[in-house]
Amino acid sequence: MSQQVITPELCAWISEQSRVGHASESILAAMLGSGWDEAIARQALARTLGQSATLTTSDGSTPGLPEPDLSRFTPLLEAGDRQVKVVMALRQPRVVVFADLLSDEECDGIVALASKRLSRSETVATGNDGSEVNAARTSDGMFFERCETELIRRVESRIATLLRWPLDHGEGLQVLRYRPGAEYQPHYDYFDPSHVGTPNILKRGGQRVGTLVIYLNTPAAGGSTIFPDIGLDVAPVKGHAVFFSYDRPHPSTQSLHGGSPVLEGEKWVATKWLRQSVFN
Ligand SMILES: O=C(O)CCC(=O)C(=O)O
Numbered sequence: 001m002s003q004q005v006i007t008p009e010l011c012a013w014i015s016e017q018s019r020v021g022h023a024s025e026s027i028l029a030a031m032l033g034s035g036w037d038e039a040i041a042r043q044a045l046a047r048t049l050g051q052s053a054t055l056t057t058s059d060g061s062t063p064g065l066p067e068p069d070l071s072r073f074t075p076l077l078e079a080g081d082r083q084v085k086v087v088m089a090l091r092q093p094r095v096v097v098f099a100d101l102l103s104d105e106e107c108d109g110i111v112a113l114a115s116k117r118l119s120r121s122e123t124v125a126t127g128n129d130g131s132e133v134n135a136a137r138t139s140d141g142m143f144f145e146r147c148e149t150e151l152i153r154r155v156e157s158r159i160a161t162l163l164r165w166p167l168d169h170g171e172g173l174q175v176l177r178y179r180p181g182a183e184y185q186p187h188y189d190y191f192d193p194s195h196v197g198t199p200n201i202l203k204r205g206g207q208r209v210g211t212l213v214i215y216l217n218t219p220a221a222g223g224s225t226i227f228p229d230i231g232l233d234v235a236p237v238k239g240h241a242v243f244f245s246y247d248r249p250h251p252s253t254q255s256l257h258g259g260s261p262v263l264e265g266e267k268w269v270a271t272k273w274l275r276q277s278v279f280n
């Protein structure tokens, strides 16, 4: 496991190489030549130059990771049809908290659409690529089709712009409702490479590389999103969202997270999982 870190100096060097006309491919080659780990080098290129400037890989996946443009740390980010506030950002692991990603009306609209279709949440089972009810997850949930309604399409396109990750690399939005006492125990969102069903799952869009959890309401008490490895609690506030990315399906990403028990009221979230390539 590499300990290499993407420093501001590295990003400045990449910007300069690009400015004087070097293609991303040759900047990558130079980095590999001077001993950079390929995954880190690709991530640094994506972070510095944006996805559009990065490279394509032979298996058709998009290199780098979803990542908002925090290069100038402007307090407001343009997300197409809306300006989104950045509340805080952690570099390692990458965690960014946004405010005002969705309006109150958009949150209410998604809750109204989802409430008609809720059922006890399922998670991917070990041993096949179906699902099973999991005691670690006591919420109720449903999935939207991508772009299922005008509202869903608008939100998905805003997310794609904000995180600079193609809309077609995202799974359909998942909505969860937690009642008092319900929780989602700490877990990783990537598919465990050691599970027998994982190769089949990966045929459709590759690994998950990022997660955006959007809060659709503000629970009266409890329900924070917790990151046990780094001691972080994110408060669930209506219209806010927490984003995190993971460049490999491994605990070293410190992307362990969960939804702590709701103590009072309900908690509603919409989760967008981002894949390495087109998810159909
Ligand atoms: O409810 C939360 O805060 C976390 C949800 C989550 O981890 C997920 O949907 O994968």
Ligand SMILES: [Fe+2]
Residues within 6 Å of the ligand: 187, 188, 189, 211, 257
């Ligand atoms: Fe999760």
